Amino acid sequence: MADADKAAVERTFRQESGRAVATLARLFGDIDIAEEAVQEAFVTATVRWRHAGVPANPGGWIVTTARHKALDRLRREASRHDRQAQAALLHAGSDRAGPEQLPDDRLRLIFTCCHPALSQEAQVALTLRLIAGLETTEIARAFLVPEATMAQRLVRAKHKIRHAGIPYRVPRHPELPSRIPPVLAVVYLVFNEGYTASAGDELVRSELCAEGLRLARLLAALMPGEPEVLGLLALLVLTDAHRPARTRSDGSLVLLAEQDRTKWDRALIDEGHELVRTCLGRNRPGPYQLQAALNAVHTDAAQASETDWGQILALYDQLLALAPTPVVALNRSVAVAEVHGPAEALLLVDRLHLEGYYLFHATRADLLRRLGRREEAAAAYRAALDRTANTAERAFLEGRVEAL
Amino acid sequence: MKQYLLAVHMVEGEAQPSPEEMQQAYKQVDAFNTELQSAGAWVFAGGLHPPATATVVRLRDGKAVTTDGPFAETKEQLGGFWIINAADLDSALELAAKGSAACGAPVEVRPFQEAPE
Secondary structure (H helix, E strand, C coil), rough: HHHHHHHHHHHHHHHHHHHHHHHHHHHHHHHHHHHHHHHHHHHHHHHHHHCCCCCCCCCHHHHHHHHHHHHHHHHHHHHCHHHHHHHHHHHHHHHCCCCCCCCCHHHHHHHHHHCCCCHHHHHHHHHHHCCCCCCHHHHHHHCCCCHHHHHHHHHHHHHHHHHHHCCCCCHHHHHHHHHHHHHHHHHHHHHHHHHHCCEECCCCCCCHHHHHHHHHHHHHHCCCCCHHHHHHHHHHHHHHCCHHHEEECCCCEECCCCCCCHHHHHHHHHHHHHHHHHHHCCCCHHHHHHHHHHHHHHHHHCCCCCCCCCHHHHHHHHHHHCCHHHHHHHHHHHHHHHHHHHHHHHHCCCCCCCCHHHHHHHHHHHHHHHCCCCCHHHHHHHHCCCEEEEHHHHHHHHHHHHCC | CCCEEEEEEEEEECCCCCCCHHHHHHHHHHHHHCCCCCCEEEEEEECCCCCHCCEEEEEEEEEEEECCCCCCCCEEEEEEEEEEECCCHHHHHHHHHHHHHCCCCCCCECCCCCCCC
């Protein structure tokens, strides 16, 4: 196959697999059937598109092909008195046809994946696998667990959805608010996985960011009265606004302080600031709204040197009170370093237990470097290098070690 | 339609409810049972005597060997159960919440393997 065609299949897979799995899951009422059929359709695509070329609507082609594959398989199995296959066929035969119904199929599938009867670990893993189309290896790396552990987690979660009868729908209104926080956590992680891919040559996998943003917008349209839903959207919009300035043309990483701020996406920043103002007006703060506000303070400064670090530290104090996690404490230490100096920040960082997290070592390394403790800084940079597979991040860290 | 077991879990050694509280719980469970029946969700239900009344039977070399129970040496033991019909897990969880409120104990929801014909 020509490289261009192969690339087209891979691109379509990443862009369309979530949508296709969600649509098939609605049509057949079963996630395993949906996932297998979509995978088979992509296998067929790699062969067929070599001869016939890439179709005009590759996503639609995948859904149609996957639907035929699932129907064929289920008809064979149903004739052998397989009750699950019979049930799935019955489901597919009921009046649910159509390429995509409102509400969005993916939103429906996200609420299934984020059902409170599943552990949060399972919720996030399922959504990244089924909605974002990530490979199990990539998800395992994002969660710092072995691949086999992640594979088992996914299998168990899918079994529970099927056997416990976790429904495939967007929750109705009275229960909707309690079902939102896990969905927000998952959408945030999907965006982040795109923003800083855990492995590979492409620092920013824009389609995952776009997916996270699209889902956040959809949630905001569905639940405009929820401040944290708007907060998440504001946070993602403002984070995404940095994207054009975040990497150089060779793909290497640019720190926030060194970014060319004229490259920031002005329209996204304006939209984000407007959302933050709406959130502030409601006065029901939450972790996403506070993180969005932090970002708004950063994007208010025309130069890095004009950043209002006092305000940033005050917001981090609020955030740490609401979400007392070691990662928030680590991020807060960066603001502490600006306001009170690197020595005080290092004291805070050294109290955290985040040995598996590369940004813990990278933050420590930077503080040690600023304190002139070069050998310790080099060791910390190497510890960070051991814990990230992202090429752009590795290049950045290697550059820092050389500059010491 | 699926079937679910709603298992009521009792913790041994916890403070026993007063006779009045027991009476109140019985009344509440009765009302809940009636609700299950009128909603068509009822399959079967029952309360169990304490685990000290249990006997375990296992097959050893083809022979049934009987020992004093309970089987699991834990503080948490099955105290009673409902078997219900529900459309999906959300409906089952909604009923389990009502059952838990009625009997004043945690309820574990487990799906049955076969969907009823």
